[in-house]
Amino acid sequence: MTDNVIKDPSAIDVKRALISVSAKDGIVEFAKKLQERGVEILSTGGTAKTLREEGVNVIDVSDHTGFPEIMEGRVKTLHPKIHGGILAKKDNDQHKQAMVDNDISSIDMLVVNLYPFVKTMHSGADFNECIENIDIGGPAMIRAAAKNHKYVTVVTDPKDYNDVLEDMDKHGGGVTYKLRRRLAFTAFSMTATYDSSIASWLGVQMNESTPRRISFSGTLKQKLRYGENPHQNAALYLVDDQIRPGAASASQVQGKELSYNNLNDTDAAFELVSEFDEPAVAIIKHANPCGVAISENIEKAYKNALLCDQVSAFGGIIAVNRTLTADLASAIIERFVEVIIAPSIEGNAIDILKKKPNIRVLTTGSMPDVTQKARLVKRIAGGLLVQDADTQLLGEDELKVVTDREPTKQEMEDLLFAFRVAKHVKSNAIIYAKNGTTVGIGAGQMSRIDSSRIAAWKAQEAAKEAGWDEPLTTGSVVASDAFFPFADGLIAAADAGVTAVIQPGGSIRDQEVIDAANERGLAMVFTGMRHFRH
Numbered sequence: 174m175t176d177n178v179i180k181d182p183s184a185i186d187v188k189r190a191l192i193s194v195s196a197k198d199g200i201v202e203f204a205k206k207l208q209e210r211g212v213e214i215l216s217t218g219g220t221a222k223t224l225r226e227e228g229v230n231v232i233d234v235s236d237h238t239g240f241p242e243i244m245e246g247r248v249k250t251l252h253p254k255i256h257g258g259i260l261a262k263k264d265n266d267q268h269k270q271a272m273v274d275n276d277i278s279s280i281d282m283l284v285v286n287l288y289p290f291v292k293t294m295h296s297g298a299d300f301n302e303c304i305e306n307i308d309i310g311g312p313a314m315i316r317a318a319a320k321n322h323k324y325v326t327v328v329t330d331p332k333d334y335n336d337v338l339e340d341m342d343k344h345g346g347g348v349t350y351k352l353r354r355r356l357a358f359t360a361f362s363m364t365a366t367y368d369s370s371i372a373s374w375l376g377v378q379m380n381e382s383t384p385r386r387i388s389f390s391g392t393l394k395q396k397l398r399y400g401e402n403p404h405q406n407a408a409l410y411l412v413d414d415q416i417r418p419g420a421a422s423a424s425q426v427q428g429k430e431l432s433y434n435n436l437n438d439t440d441a442a443f444e445l446v447s448e449f450d451e452p453a454v455a456i457i458k459h460a461n462p463c464g465v466a467i468s469e470n471i472e473k474a475y476k477n478a479l480l481c482d483q484v485s486a487f488g489g490i491i492a493v494n495r496t497l498t499a500d501l502a503s504a505i506i507e508r509f510v511e512v513i514i515a516p517s518i519e520g521n522a523i524d525i526l527k528k529k530p531n532i533r534v535l536t537t538g539s540m541p542d543v544t545q546k547a548r549l550v551k552r553i554a555g556g557l558l559v560q561d562a563d564t565q566l567l568g569e570d571e572l573k574v575v576t577d578r579e580p581t582k583q584e585m586e587d588l589l590f591a592f593r594v595a596k597h598v599k600s601n602a603i604i605y606a607k608n609g610t611t612v613g614i615g616a617g618q619m620s621r622i623d624s625s626r627i628a629a630w631k632a633q634e635a636a637k638e639a640g641w642d643e644p645l646t647t648g649s650v651v652a653s654d655a656f657f658p659f660a661d662g663l664i665a666a667a668d669a670g671v672t673a674v675i676q677p678g679g680s681i682r683d684q685e686v687i688d689a690a691n692e693r694g695l696a697m698v699f700t701g702m703r704h705f706r707h
Contacts, residue, residue: 184340184347185263185324190282191215191234192224193250193311195289196331201227203284203334210346212282217249218242237278250310259283259317263324282326282337282348283318287311287363291370291413300378307371312364319364322357323350329360366390370413387559389550394421400433407433415547418537419443423514426523428533431512435490435533439512442492445597447541448566449494449590451609454478455597457490461617465594466610471495475504477610480645482631483638490514494540497522506532516540563596563704572675572698575687580673580696583608584650588675588698591652596704602654603628603662605646605671612645613669621653621662629669646670654704656680660689667693677703 190212194200197220204214204224216224216231224231234250235241242249258280261268272279288308298306318327326348328337333356340352369390376384391410400407409431411421420439425431431439442457451467454474464481468474471493479486490512491505497515502522505513506529513526514535526534547562569585580588591606598604598616603624605613613632615624632645647670656679657663663674663686674690678699690697 180345180347181343181349183350184344185281185326185350185353186345186347187212187281187326187341189213189215189258189278189280190284191250191255191259191280191314192284193217193220193234193314194284194286195308195311196286197223199331199334200224200284201229203331203338204229206338207282210341215280218246247309250314253277255280255314256317259314259325260321261324262321280325282328283314284328285311285315286329286331287315287367290367290374294370294374295416303374308367312367315360315364319357319360322353326353327356327360329356329363333359366392366413382561387557395431397433397436398430405433409436417545417547418516418539418541420514420535423535423537426518426534426536427526427530428512429531431533435512438490439492439514439535441597442490442512443514443537444541444543445594446492446494447543448593448596453494455492456481456486457492458485458488461599462594462597462611462614463489464611464614467590468609471498472500472504475501477608480635480639481611481614482635484634499525502526563706565702567592567700567702572700573678574696574698575678575683576690576695576697578691578694578696580650580698584673584696585698587650588652588673591650592675592700592704595652595654596706598654598706600654600705600707602652602704602706603666604652605629605632605649605666605669606652607645607649612649621655621657622659622665625651625662625665625669629665632669644670648672650675652676654706656683656703657686658682660685663689663695663697664693667695671695673697675700677701679703 214231215234215237217234221231238252238254240252254277257277261272288306290306293303293306318325340348369388390413394409394411397407399405420436438457438460441460442455445455446453449467452471452474453467455462456464456478463485464478466474466477488509488511493515497518499519499521502525510532512533516537516539518536544564549560549562551558587606590609591604595602595604601618601621601624603615605628613628615628618624629646636644649671650673651666651671653676656677658680674697
């Protein structure tokens with residue numbers, strides 16, 4: 174403790190603390206140091222037992238209140254001697270008299286964290302077990318102490334224990350108002366996210382698609398250097414109500430710090446490869462794929478994906494849905510890459526990647542379930558746009574052949590592949606594909622015919638890069654994320670050499686488009702499902 178103490182006038186001495194924690198990280202050491210500073214400690218149940226076993230003097234809350242724990246521990250701190258001790262205004266004569274009249278002792282510090290509801294929910298526990306892990310007394314005390322932070326110190330995060338002790342040492346056993354207010358903010362944030370997780374879980378149990386009120390909770394994982402641009406602040410938060418393997422929850426094996434844009438692009442890449450059961454590779458740039466392929470092994474899938482647009486792939490994000498092998502690692506480090514994400518990595522592949530230490534390498538442990546229900550949220554001025562994630566997958570039996578010619582087996586496989594890729598391309602999206610590989614991608618254009626032309630042009634450029642005589646689109650299929658409003662987009666694709674088309678259909682000019690396909694001997698199928706991505 175500091176010898177020369179200059180006490181801040183706002184500091185409130187801590188003479189009595191109530192400690193009741195579910196997560197016991199660091200609590201024994203913290204309690205011992207409070208006791209060394211002359212603080213009397215009240216506690217409950219398992220926390221009291223843990224502290225006593227480690228030599229900390231503890232007064233049971235039931236002895237303090239004169240009232241036993243009842244209803245299997247559901248009622249233990251919900252008592253006037255607890256809440257009166259927390260909520261009293263120390264400089265209010267009426268409050269002080271009420272404490273005297275009702276034998277209420279002041280509680281100067283509350284150290285509480287809550288029953289592990291989120292952990293229980295994610296463990297697969299049944300409904301009743303989840304209900305029993307909803308804390309009631311804890312949030313009530315936390316909110317009371319946070320409301321009364323002018324007089325009470327509320328500590329809900331073990332990361333704050335040292336700050337509290339240092340503040341007490343600097344100020345003769347007192348905690349300053351500046352720290353008490355910061356801790357109150359942390360406390361209210363914690364109870365808000367806790368309740369949000371419970372509400373979200375209950376909404377899922379009730380299959381409530383559009384609840385009257387909606388909330389989202391998250392816990393800070395890391396502060397990012399900046400957002401999309403250097404003048405924008407940014408951070409990464411992990412959502413509390415869903416576990417999904419991906420960029421947010423991945424472990425970083427090596428490389429520079431991840432940026433906002435890295436995380437956004439890496440998420441897009443990993444979600445794309447999760448669409449496929451076959452070994453798949455996606456190369457992403459600015460949230461759009463510049464090459465996607467499936468094959469019999471991951472090394473060949475990477476080689477094929479790279480052929481689509483080697484120029485744009487420079488400095489891109491690479492996602493794979495299989496273990497990253499040494500052979501693939503050797504191929505990847507021949508080029509400049511920003512991020513690699515995979516469910517797992519071979520040990521010798523890690524050694525190879527160390528030759529390029531700046532490459533950010535992430536592992537997720539597993540692949541996400543592409544059909545898992547989720548809500549997507551986008552903020553607009555004054556509101557939130559909320560929608561279900563685009564999780565529906567189409568099979569061959571759900572497609573409608575609308576032309577005279579039916580697709581061949583290979584064409585059908587490529588059509589389904591291309592349409593899945595289209596889900597992950599900014600609209601208007603046009604995807605040319607052949608043999609499980611994208612050969613031309615047109616993204617984000619204001620007109621669909623421009624997307625068709627750009628995709629064909631990029632395929633021509635890729636062919637020149639590879640030294641081939643004809644464009645990659647010759648003999649390919651084409652997917653459109655939405656219907657062709659006019660026949661011109663389809664004609665542009667036909668001119669590029671496609672043999673089959675997949676599109677949602679639904680235009681008032683569908684027959685014109687079908688006629689144009691028949692005139693050129695194309696096979697075309699309608700999906701009845703659109704995949705806009707804005």
